[in-house]
Amino acid sequence: MSTDAWLLLGSALWETVYMVALSGAMSFLFGIPLGVLLYSTREGNILQSPLTNQLLGAVVNAARSVPFIILMVAIIPLTRLLTGTSIGTTAAIVPLTLASIPFVARIAEGALNEVPGGLVEAAESMGATPLQIISRVLLPEALPGLIHGITLTLVTLVSYSAMAGAIGGGGLGDLGIRYGYHRFDGVIMAATVIVLIILVQLIQMAGDHLHRKFDHS
Amino acid sequence: MIELKNITKSFGEGASAVKALDDITLKVPSGAIYGVVGASGAGKSTLIRCVNLLERPSSGDVLVNGQNLVKMNDRELRQTRRDIGMIFQHFNLLSSRTVYDNIALPLELAGKSKAEIHEAIEPLLQLTGLDEKRQSYPSQLSGGQKQRVAIARALASKPAVLLCDEATSALDPKTTNAILQLLKDINKQLGITILLITHEMEVVKSICDRVAILHGGRLIEENAVEQFFIQPQTEIAREFVRSALHEKQPAELEADFHKEPREGSRPVVRISFMGHSAVEPLITQAARQFNVDISILQADMETVHGNRMGFLTAELIGDEAATQAATNYLQQHPVQVEVLGYVN
Ligand SMILES: Nc1ncnc2c1ncn2[C@@H]1O[C@H](COP(=O)(O)OP(=O)(O)OP(=O)(O)O)[C@@H](O)[C@H]1O
Ligand SMILES: [Mg+2]
Numbered sequence: 153m154s155t156d157a158w159l160l161l162g163s164a165l166w167e168t169v170y171m172v173a174l175s176g177a178m179s180f181l182f183g184i185p186l187g188v189l190l191y192s193t194r195e196g197n198i199l200q201s202p203l204t205n206q207l208l209g210a211v212v213n214a215a216r217s218v219p220f221i222i223l224m225v226a227i228i229p230l231t232r233l234l235t236g237t238s239i240g241t242t243a244a245i246v247p248l249t250l251a252s253i254p255f256v257a258r259i260a261e262g263a264l265n266e267v268p269g270g271l272v273e274a275a276e277s278m279g280a281t282p283l284q285i286i287s288r289v290l291l292p293e294a295l296p297g298l299i300h301g302i303t304l305t306l307v308t309l310v311s312y313s314a315m316a317g318a319i320g321g322g323g324l325g326d327l328g329i330r331y332g333y334h335r336f337d338g339v340i341m342a343a344t345v346i347v348l349i350i351l352v353q354l355i356q357m358a359g360d361h362l363h364r365k366f367d368h369s
Numbered sequence: 370m371i372e373l374k375n376i377t378k379s380f381g382e383g384a385s386a387v388k389a390l391d392d393i394t395l396k397v398p399s400g401a402i403y404g405v406v407g408a409s410g411a412g413k414s415t416l417i418r419c420v421n422l423l424e425r426p427s428s429g430d431v432l433v434n435g436q437n438l439v440k441m442n443d444r445e446l447r448q449t450r451r452d453i454g455m456i457f458q459h460f461n462l463l464s465s466r467t468v469y470d471n472i473a474l475p476l477e478l479a480g481k482s483k484a485e486i487h488e489a490i491e492p493l494l495q496l497t498g499l500d501e502k503r504q505s506y507p508s509q510l511s512g513g514q515k516q517r518v519a520i521a522r523a524l525a526s527k528p529a530v531l532l533c534d535e536a537t538s539a540l541d542p543k544t545t546n547a548i549l550q551l552l553k554d555i556n557k558q559l560g561i562t563i564l565l566i567t568h569e570m571e572v573v574k575s576i577c578d579r580v581a582i583l584h585g586g587r588l589i590e591e592n593a594v595e596q597f598f599i600q601p602q603t604e605i606a607r608e609f610v611r612s613a614l615h616e617k618q619p620a621e622l623e624a625d626f627h628k629e630p631r632e633g634s635r636p637v638v639r640i641s642f643m644g645h646s647a648v649e650p651l652i653t654q655a656a657r658q659f660n661v662d663i664s665i666l667q668a669d670m671e672t673v674h675g676n677r678m679g680f681l682t683a684e685l686i687g688d689e690a691a692t693q694a695a696t697n698y699l700q701q702h703p704v705q706v707e708v709l710g711y712v713n
Contacts, residue, residue, distance in 0.1 A: 268459075268461070270457060270459055270461040271461050271463060273423060273457075273461065274455070274457065274461035275474070275478070276423060276450075277421055277423060277450060277453070277454075277455040277532075278450065278451065278474065278475040278478055278526070279446075279447035279448060279449075279450035279451045279475075279478060279479070280447070280478045281447065284478050288474065288477065288478065289463060292463065292465040292466070293463060293464060293465050295465060366465070368464050368465055368506040368507075368508055369464040369508050
């Protein structure tokens with residue numbers, strides 16, 4: 153591969169990492185609290201409110217059923233409003249984040265559901281407030297599950313970001329399509345795929361490592 | 370002191386409603402170890418969970434140290450719960466925290482400083498024998514050690530009352546004894562009032578001062594433990610006493626056992642006495658004086674609530690007037706005689 157090709161690959165990798173990291177961070181920021189709400193408003197849980205729960209659940213389900221490619225196009229006005237543009241890596245972060253928030257929320261809800269109810273009860277018997285139960289009991293106990301979910305989300309984001317790249321977002325997916333598909337450059341195409349595989353591998357390894365570190369059960 | 374007044378608790382509504390507790394009134398004196406026994410589904414867990422309002426009673430009042438929990442708002446209730454420790458059958462420790470940090474949890478929740486927490490926990494680690502395990506995670510502990518951590522955690526906020534929901538039911542007999550001993554020590558040293566529920570009479574026998582029986586959501590019998598063992602009032606209580614003393618049913622001892630006297634039938638009696646009563650000479654005396662044969666079917670010495678107690682099941686052989694006189698004679702002495710039934 154030529155120096156130019158290496159440079160192309162390098163900047164595409166950077167763009168992918170940038171998109172995944174930022175949209176990942178944003179979706180955890182909003183998705184995890186949403187997951188906590190989904191969990192705690194369920195009937196019998198600490199902030200039970202069946203109506204809120206059903207409403208949130210419906211919104212999350214609706215958001216999850218929109219295919220990513222359609223979501224990306226449909227929210228272009230919002231993307232433009234937030235980033236000032238509708239193409240490019242920064243613009244891609246908006247649909248990527250919006251698509252992952254409900255995904256992260258469900259994963260967080262699932263991780264919280266795995267925490268034995270007895271622990272919440274024990275905390276209640278000690279006079280814990282609902283907020284204390286969430287911060288001192290539920291989230292720490294769900295942490296290993298959350299790390300699993302975060303890893304899964306990041307891996308999914310890598311492949312979604314490749315899709316976003318295909319419509320002008322940049323990144324490894326964009327590079328692979330432009331050179332491999334439109335210009336029949338098999339070498340760059342293969343190199344892109346290899347870099348993607350390594351990236352996903354690294355995310356998974358980091359996730360597994362953290363999971364081991366925080367799982368004491 | 371814990372006082373439950375006319376507690377009723379129903380689950381569900383309408384036709385499918387289950388009345389788990391039916392008009393329960395009981396008083397646990399300060400400093401006592403009070404046991405509630407009952408079969409599975411009798412309502413024991415519901416009852417103990419009503420004391421700290423983990424379960425809100427459908428009606429009735431819950432008084433702990435004179436304060437009515439039912440009337441409190443959320444904030445007052447949380448404050449009061451700090452004064453009521455609780456331990457559970459399955460320990461309910463946080464797997465993400467070490468032994469030390471688990472014990473610290475209630476203090477953290479109450480907003481105590483690191484130094485205050487340290488000061489409170491050190492003696493608890495000594496008391497529960499967990500000093501060397503302080504940095505271990507619950508998954509590295511045995512069941513008995515886990516329950517010790519749970520006990521230390523429940524005591525951390527210096528509660529006046531400790532609730533134990535089947536605290537030893539997940540443990541083997543040897544570990545059970547060690548945990549019961551620990552509860553007894555805590556009761557003695559800290560003067561803490563303990564309400565425990567269990568389906569094992571052995572637990573009641575070894576540490577309780579008083580006992581109540583719950584059956585189908587109703588409190589059917591309540592007594593001091595010695596009195597309960599000497600003279601159970603209901604058939605269900607008798608069943609519990611028998612199981613704790615490994616006593617057999619009279620029917621298992623005598624094939625033609627029946628409850629009501631018949632023509633020429635002989636009474637089967639249960640004689641119970643405190644260990645110091647010289648019961649042998651007494652029985653010999655009764656037999657000689659009234660010309661009855663006293664045939665011992667079963668005999669057992671047991672420690673109940675720290676007292677040696679003896680329990681005999683015997684058949685009295687002689688004419689009706691004589692066996693009646695012998696029974697009366699025995700009853701004048703510090704032994705309890707109860708006619709269980711008759712054999713022909
Ligand atoms: N949350 C609930 N919803 C509906 N019914 C309940 C609930 N909790 C308890 N019950 C019912 O109330 C009755 C008493 O239950 P409880 O758990 O208090 O019994 P228990 O004496 O503790 O039994 P065990 O020895 O098996 O633990 C049972 O019939 C049970 O099915
Ligand atoms: Mg129970």
